[in-house]
Amino acid sequence: MDTSFILPALLTFIIIALWATAKLPEYFVALLFFAAAMVLHLAPADVIFSGFSSSAFWLVLSGFVLGCAIRNSGLADRIASAVLPHMATSWPRMIGGVVLMAYALAFIMPSNMGRITLLMPIVMAMADRIQLREGSRGRIGLALAVGFGTFQLSATILPANVPNLIMAGAAESAFDIHFAYLPYLLLHAPVQGVLKGIILIACLCWLFPAKPVMTGVKASLPPMQAKEYRLAALLIITVLLWMSDTLHGIPPAWIGLASACFCLLPRWGFLSGDEFAAGVNIRTCIYVAGILGLTALVTHSGIGSAIGHQLLKILPEDKGTFAAFTSMIGITTALNFVVTANGVPALFTPLAKVLADGSGLPLVTVLMTQVIGYATPLLPYQASPIVVAMGMGKVPARDGLKLCLVTAIATWVLLVPLSYLWFRVLGYIG
Numbered sequence: 001m002d003t004s005f006i007l008p009a010l011l012t013f014i015i016i017a018l019w020a021t022a023k024l025p026e027y028f029v030a031l032l033f034f035a036a037a038m039v040l041h042l043a044p045a046d047v048i049f050s051g052f053s054s055s056a057f058w059l060v061l062s063g064f065v066l067g068c069a070i071r072n073s074g075l076a077d078r079i080a081s082a083v084l085p086h087m088a089t090s091w092p093r094m095i096g097g098v099v100l101m102a103y104a105l106a107f108i109m110p111s112n113m114g115r116i117t118l119l120m121p122i123v124m125a126m127a128d129r130i131q132l133r134e135g136s137r138g139r140i141g142l143a144l145a146v147g148f149g150t151f152q153l154s155a156t157i158l159p160a161n162v163p164n165l166i167m168a169g170a171a172e173s174a175f176d177i178h179f180a181y182l183p184y185l186l187l188h189a190p191v192q193g194v195l196k197g198i199i200l201i202a203c204l205c206w207l208f209p210a211k212p213v214m215t216g217v218k219a220s221l222p223p224m225q226a227k228e229y230r231l232a233a234l235l236i237i238t239v240l241l242w243m244s245d246t247l248h249g250i251p252p253a254w255i256g257l258a259s260a261c262f263c264l265l266p267r268w269g270f271l272s273g274d275e276f277a278a279g280v281n282i283r284t285c286i287y288v289a290g291i292l293g294l295t296a297l298v299t300h301s302g303i304g305s306a307i308g309h310q311l312l313k314i315l316p317e318d319k320g321t322f323a324a325f326t327s328m329i330g331i332t333t334a335l336n337f338v339v340t341a342n343g344v345p346a347l348f349t350p351l352a353k354v355l356a357d358g359s360g361l362p363l364v365t366v367l368m369t370q371v372i373g374y375a376t377p378l379l380p381y382q383a384s385p386i387v388v389a390m391g392m393g394k395v396p397a398r399d400g401l402k403l404c405l406v407t408a409i410a411t412w413v414l415l416v417p418l419s420y421l422w423f424r425v426l427g428y429i430g
Contacts, residue, residue, distance in 0.1 A: 008042050008301040012338060015294055019381045022397035026381070027283040030290025037297060047300045051292030055253030056113070056162070056342070060288050060388050061280065062256035063117035066235075067392055068279030069263040069270040071121040073231050078224065080125035088130050088212045091138070095145050095204045098123055099197055102149030106160040111252040112150050112385035114242050118235070119146045120392040130212035134394060138210025143393025144403050145204055151341075151385040152200065152407070155375035156193035158184045159246075161385075163374050167345035171367050174350055187426060188371055191419045199410045207403060231270055234259055284391030288384050295343040307338060309351070319360020325420050325429065328359060328366055332373025336382045344374040365428045372419060376411045377404055 011033070018029045037048045051057055070076045087097035098119075105115045123142050132139040154160040158168065158181050171177045238259045242252050263270045271279065311331045316323040335344045348370045356363040377383045380390060380400040390400050423429045 005301060005303055005306065007040055008297055009303055011036055011040070011042065012294060012298055012303065015290075016337060016381075020379050020401075022401070025283070026387075026397065027286040027290075030286050030293075033290050033294055037293070043297050043300045047296045048293050049289070050296045051289030054289075054292050055251050056292060056384060057285065057289050058257050059111060059113040059253040060384070061285050062253070062260035063113045063388065064280040064285070064392065065260035065263050065271065065276065066117045066238075066256065067121045068275065069231060070118070070235070071125065072275060072279070073228050073270050074225070075228050075231055075235075076121040076125040077129075078228065079122045080129055083122075084126050084129055087126075091210055091212060092201065092205050094126075094130075094212055095141060096201045098142055098145040099149035099153070099201055099204075102146055103153040103193065103197060106150070106154040106157050108239075108243055111242055111256075112154060112161050113388060114239075114252055114256060115150050115154075116146060116385060116389050116392065117256070118239075119150070120389060124393065132210060132212075136210065137208045138212075140393070140395050140399050141204045141208025141210065143389060143395050144208070144400065145200075146393065147386040147389025147395075147400075148200055148204075148403060148407065149197070150389065151377075151383050152375050153193050153197055155371050156185065156188035163341050163345050164371070166342065167349055167367065167370065170345055170349035171352075175353065175363065175367075177364060177367065187368060187423070187428070191415055191422050192372060192375060195418065196407075196411065196415055199414065200407055203403060203406045203410065207406060208399075227270060230268075231263075234262060281391045284388055287381075287387060287391070291340055291381055291384055291387070292342070295339050298338050299343065299347070303338065307335065311335075315355070315358045319358075321360075322417070322420050324359040324361055325365075325369065325423070326416060328355060328361065328369035329373045329416060331355070332370040333376070333378065336374055336377060337379075340381065341374040341377060341383045345370060362428065362430075365423060368423075368428065372411070372416065376408050378408050379404055 015029060015033045018024055018032075019026060024032075034048060037043060038045065042048070046053075083097070087094050102115065102119060105119065120143065123146050124139070127139045127142050130138075132142070151161065155164060158164055158179060168179050171179065238255060241248070241250065241255045245252055245255070262268070264276060311334060315327055332344050332348055335347055339347055349367065352363060352366045356366045359366065361369075377386065380386050380397065386400065389395070390397070420429070
């Protein structure tokens with residue numbers, strides 16, 4: 001390793017270790033990263049603090065505002081009352097319903113953060129109705145169902161999350177390869193969508209068992225108030241703008257920020273200054289900015305590229321085999337530790353031609369294997385939407401880590417072999 005890599009690499013290792021072990025609060029570790037990187041002059045300030053200028057940060061912040069407005073206005077309770085009687089008959093049905101809602105919403109909304117913003121306050125209101133109090137295993141399970149169902153399953157839908165879009169854009173610019181919506185969906189949805197959703201539901205029911213209490217399921221609510229109608233109209237307009245972002249060209253983050261500003265308007269808005277201070281989780285916002293800043297440092301310093309080229313040396317000698325297929329997924333899993341899910345496709349995609357030659361797999365197949373890798377984080381910090389969901393649902397770090405590891409093991413043992421067979425059936429592997 002070049003000597004210029006030593007300090008950035010050492011800091012990256014320490015920060016990742018602290019986040020992984022959860023020995024210190026996640027926001028404090030992010031602040032330590034900012035301080036250490038600037039004191040040691042590891043990169044310019046616009047690189048270290050790039051997370052604060054990214055659309056992801058502002059989408060997270062606006063998501064907390066919208067979620068707080070949905071909860072405080074009573075709209076979350078009203079929506080929960082409408083859907084809860086169909087889901088609360090059993091715990092597997094409850095968890096399955098939340099995961100299904102998260103996956104279905106990915107087909108119409110392009111933003112993971114936006115979907116979490118809409119779903120989390122509704123699901124937490126449902127938890128209140130079935131008497132799952134804050135800190136209970138069942139409430140934690142429902143919050144994680146939103147986060148994991150939103151992030152992991154949306155990877156099977158091409159425009160539904162940021163890593164997919166980065167991967168598609170990088171493949172187009174580097175290799176002039178264009179991915180179509182339906183072929184992409186057909187390749188990933190049966191195994192990494194449907195089957196993974198079933199496994200996720202089973203893992204959630206096993207790790208976070210609960211028994212819904214039906215007494216509050218059919219509780220009556222007063223008629224809708226004017227502010228609920230205004231908020232419902234605002235949310236409909238926001239969702240429609242999110243869905244049509246390719247037509248008007250306004251990124252989802254700025255649409256969300258504009259909606260959040262409306263929520264904070266005096267008299268016409270839905271939140272006071274005190275409610276904003278109490279409801280917006282600044283800790284999670286700082287954490288997300290730290291994740292994005294660390295990713296930027298890894299890229300700026302050249303650590304990510306160096307690691308990627310070193311990983312070429314571990315490719316198996318048998319080309320075009322199951323071992324070659326799993327090694328591609330293994331490489332993306334390893335890269336996920338240093339650049340997180342949003343950074344993996346930016347780093348992995350340019351290496352795809354070299355990896356295809358070394359593994360004996362078609363170039364398109366190599367590009368597609370990374371989806372399995374970055375959609376299966378081993379640690380929560382590797383996927384910022386999961387981090388946000390944990391923050392909104394007040395989920396302890398150890399519970400998010402536990403679900404990450406269990407679903408990752410199940411994916412590698414069950415779904416990776418099935419994905420290999422499905423790739424072969426569709427002709428992606430000869």
